[in-house]
Amino acid sequence: MKQVLQSLRDGSTSLEDVPIPRAGKGQLLIGSDVTLVSAGTERMLVKFGKSGWISKARQQPDKVKMVLDKARSDGVAATYDAVKSKLDQPLALGYCNVGRVAEIGSGVEGYALGDRVVSNGKHAEFVTVPKNLCAKIPDGVSSEEASFTVLGAIGLQGIRLANPTLGECVVVTGLGVIGLMVVQMLRAQGCRVLGIDLDETRLALARQFGAEAVNPGAGEDVLAVAAGFSRGNGVDAVIITAATDSDEVMHQAAQMSRKRGRIILVGVVGLNLMRDDFYEKELTFQVSCSYGPGRYDPEYEEGGQDYPIGFVRWTEQRNFEAVLDLMASGTLDVKPLVTHRFEVEAAAEAMDLLTSGEPSMGILINYPASEQPERIALERKVSLRTASNDASTGNVAFLGAGNYAGRVLIPAFAEAGAQLTTVVSSGGISAVHSGKKHGFAKASTDAAETLRDHTVDTVVIATRHDAHAEQVLAALEAGKHVFCEKPLCLTLEELAAIETEKSARPGQQLMVGFNRRFAPHVLQMKSLLDKIDQPKTFIMTVNAGAIPPDHWTQDPAIGGGRVVGEGCHFIDLLRHLAGAPILAHHAIALGSHPAMPVSDDKAVITLQFADGSMGVIHYLANGHSAVPKERLEVFAAGRVMQLDNFLRLKLHGWSNEKGAKLWKQDKGQTACATAFMRSVRGEAPPAIAEDEVFEVSRVSIEVAEALRS
Numbered sequence: 001m002k003q004v005l006q007s008l009r010d011g012s013t014s015l016e017d018v019p020i021p022r023a024g025k026g027q028l029l030i031g032s033d034v035t036l037v038s039a040g041t042e043r044m045l046v047k048f049g050k051s052g053w054i055s056k057a058r059q060q061p062d063k064v065k066m067v068l069d070k071a072r073s074d075g076v077a078a079t080y081d082a083v084k085s086k087l088d089q090p091l092a093l094g095y096c097n098v099g100r101v102a103e104i105g106s107g108v109e110g111y112a113l114g115d116r117v118v119s120n121g122k123h124a125e126f127v128t129v130p131k132n133l134c135a136k137i138p139d140g141v142s143s144e145e146a147s148f149t150v151l152g153a154i155g156l157q158g159i160r161l162a163n164p165t166l167g168e169c170v171v172v173t174g175l176g177v178i179g180l181m182v183v184q185m186l187r188a189q190g191c192r193v194l195g196i197d198l199d200e201t202r203l204a205l206a207r208q209f210g211a212e213a214v215n216p217g218a219g220e221d222v223l224a225v226a227a228g229f230s231r232g233n234g235v236d237a238v239i240i241t242a243a244t245d246s247d248e249v250m251h252q253a254a255q256m257s258r259k260r261g262r263i264i265l266v267g268v269v270g271l272n273l274m275r276d277d278f279y280e281k282e283l284t285f286q287v288s289c290s291y292g293p294g295r296y297d298p299e300y301e302e303g304g305q306d307y308p309i310g311f312v313r314w315t316e317q318r319n320f321e322a323v324l325d326l327m328a329s330g331t332l333d334v335k336p337l338v339t340h341r342f343e344v345e346a347a348a349e350a351m352d353l354l355t356s357g358e359p360s361m362g363i364l365i366n367y368p369a370s371e372q373p374e375r376i377a378l379e380r381k382v383s384l385r386t387a388s389n390d391a392s393t394g395n396v397a398f399l400g401a402g403n404y405a406g407r408v409l410i411p412a413f414a415e416a417g418a419q420l421t422t423v424v425s426s427g428g429i430s431a432v433h434s435g436k437k438h439g440f441a442k443a444s445t446d447a448a449e450t451l452r453d454h455t456v457d458t459v460v461i462a463t464r465h466d467a468h469a470e471q472v473l474a475a476l477e478a479g480k481h482v483f484c485e486k487p488l489c490l491t492l493e494e495l496a497a498i499e500t501e502k503s504a505r506p507g508q509q510l511m512v513g514f515n516r517r518f519a520p521h522v523l524q525m526k527s528l529l530d531k532i533d534q535p536k537t538f539i540m541t542v543n544a545g546a547i548p549p550d551h552w553t554q555d556p557a558i559g560g561g562r563v564v565g566e567g568c569h570f571i572d573l574l575r576h577l578a579g580a581p582i583l584a585h586h587a588i589a590l591g592s593h594p595a596m597p598v599s600d601d602k603a604v605i606t607l608q609f610a611d612g613s614m615g616v617i618h619y620l621a622n623g624h625s626a627v628p629k630e631r632l633e634v635f636a637a638g639r640v641m642q643l644d645n646f647l648r649l650k651l652h653g654w655s656n657e658k659g660a661k662l663w664k665q666d667k668g669q670t671a672c673a674t675a676f677m678r679s680v681r682g683e684a685p686p687a688i689a690e691d692e693v694f695e696v697s698r699v700s701i702e703v704a705e706a707l708r709s
Contacts, residue, residue, distance in 0.1 A: 004123035014090075018382065019381050019428040022103070022128070023103040026108060026304035027105040028108060029103035031101075034367065035098070035367075037094070038177075043354040102376060105131075108131045110131075117136055118150065119150075141328050148337065152332065154288070155178045158239050159189070159264075171196060172186070172194070172196070172206075173240045176243075184210075187211065193212070208336070212225075222252060235257055237262040237263070238256065238264070239266060242267045243267050245269075245270050246269065254277035257281060257283055264286055340363045384443055395421045396418040396458045398420075399424045401435075405434065412672070413460060428443065431444060451474055456480065459471075461482065469498060480508065481509040481680045484511070486569065518669075518675060519668035521660070522576075522668065525577060526577055529634065529641075538634055540632050542567075544566065553565050561601070575609075581695060582699055585608070600708055603619050603620075604616065630646065646667050647661060
């Protein structure tokens with residue numbers, strides 16, 4: 001299928017062949033009829049992409065600080081690679097989509113195949129969208145009209161926050177698509193409306209929709225007009241739907257407002273506010289959040305958990321429905337707002353129009369009708385090059401093509417000599433991007449079909465953590481060697497199932513990406529420690545960094561929590577260096593506090609080994625990002641080792657051995673992949689003994705469960 005993508009590096013727009021995605025749990029797959037370009041948001045994205053590095057930095061000072069902190073802790077080379085990788089990722093544009101339901105995911109009710117729906121889907125021939133971000137289109141509303149629904153909901157949410165009553169006078173500043181829809185909805189609510197804009201064509205449309213209008217660009221005195229409009233009382237509310245860097249818009253809004261008036265910001269304007277403007281009149285100022293309640297709440301949007309209508313009357317989905325009802329009744333007329341139409345093949349021209357200077361408002365992109373079932377079956381994979389399957393090198397498929405897979409794992413396996421065959425991602429975009437960049441033969445959204453591919457003998461699993469166990473079992477059952485990026489699974493029940501399946505398949509390799517043990521400095525440490533026939537003491541300090549409590553990695557059911565998701569690395573590292581099984585473990589988390597919603601990512605973990613060694617892992621997410629992330633100290637037989645962030649190793653007490661400093665941080669990812677591929681080819685025994693893989697996985701899960709309890 002065709003999808004519109006933008007490069008963050010240079011702002012260029014391209015139309016790419018992308019495999020059709022699958023409707024996941026709680027999602028609809030929609031075959032697009034038409035999409036609307038959001039002139040405000042998408043113009044901003046295009047301009048940002050086309051700006052230079054210095055301009056990008058000026059627009060995101062918080063990101064610059066993060067980059068500088070990372071450079072201090074991880075080194076310049078690693079930081080440069082991370083920034084370059086981030087800018088290299090394509091951005092899917094669009095959020096105003098109309099089409100027909102082509103596939104229904106599990107857990108979705110109330111929709112049937114062929115239903116016409118509006119959603120916040122992208123500019124693509126097919127899109128997957130969570131059910132709470134979709135709404136059925138009434139029969140009397142055309143697809144072109146319905147494509148304005150999402151923008152209408154943005155405006156409607158601003159109106160709901162302003163809470164206007166019958167007869168109030170309201171100013172709308174900025175008469176773009178959203179502003180002109182706001183004018184009509186306010187008029188429908190019985191308000192008198194004054195529109196402000198610099199464009200006479202837009203002002204004429206506002207008058208056509210029943211508003212009064214003023215053009216400051218033509219020398220008209222906005223404050224005088226507003227005073228007359230409000231009969232000298234000041235306006236009841238101002239809804240700002242403009243996009244400008246100027247602070248004057250807010251100042252002007254405050255000046256024209258009555259005492260205790262309301263100002264609602266829907267657009268993007270300068271916010272260097274003057275205290276006196278708001279103090280003297282006790283004005284209320286509020287920023288409106290997108291389509292309404294539910295926006296950016298993963299439980300509502302991704303989890304499909306609706307808000308009870310008795311407590312939250314208007315959610316984003318119900319705002320969609322309200323806008324569609326206004327269109328169906330004829331109260332909201334968007335036909336005059338359409339200025340341009342493009343076929344999807346000319347989508348790049350549509351995006352170029354945003355920064356061309358040519359006047360535009362409603363820009364529509366049309367998609368060809370097709371026999372959906374046949375297309376879906378055929379286009380869930382895209383050929384990127386002619387396959388040259390060489391069984392002697394190991395034919396590898398990747399499930400998952402996220403940032404870590406694309407930046408670290410895939411290059412590591414390529415360097416290890418793997419023959420890269422197929423890369424799979426749920427949405428298809430990252431699969432195509434990584435596939436082209438790293439030379440895969442195919443990009444796909446169909447993991448099951450990939451596992452059935454007899455030319456693939458090895459599978460790398462780099463998906464979200466909750467998918468690992470099921471995919472590991474499926475890959476083993478399909479007769480594949482399996483490399484699973486940590487964690488192997490999230491529960492002891494899943495671990496038991498994997499152990500049982502693997503025991504029946506001794507000829508297949510199973511390895512987890514515990515890469516720290518393969519780092520160059522760790523190899524040297526292991527060699528030296530193996531010569532010491534005494535118990536050792538390990539102190540591992542991990543400055544893990546804070547992750548928001550609502551991030552998926554913090555969810556025990558999805559990410560498993562940070563100890564299972566990342567802390568397992570350090571349990572494995574100490575297990576490896578000790579060279580002895582873990583006999584006992586204990587963990588304690590930081591005490592709960594109202595300012596700290598998550599405590600199990602601030603923990604101390606102690607390990608007791610069979611040879612008498614002991615280890616302590618300080619896994620802490622409450623530190624500062626300028627401090628290096630990982631530090632390991634080993635005390636043994638009157639000697640000390642200090643490993644700082646896999647960049648510098650210091651040895652104390654070894655007269656004939658010296659530590660070293662690497663120019664680039666190396667956590668052993670490439671060596672880890674190489675060791676696994678050698679075992680796949682039969683050139684070496686398993687890189688990590690299976691009993692160690694299962695032991696570390698079990699301990700990690702038990703520690704995480706103890707911390708949560």
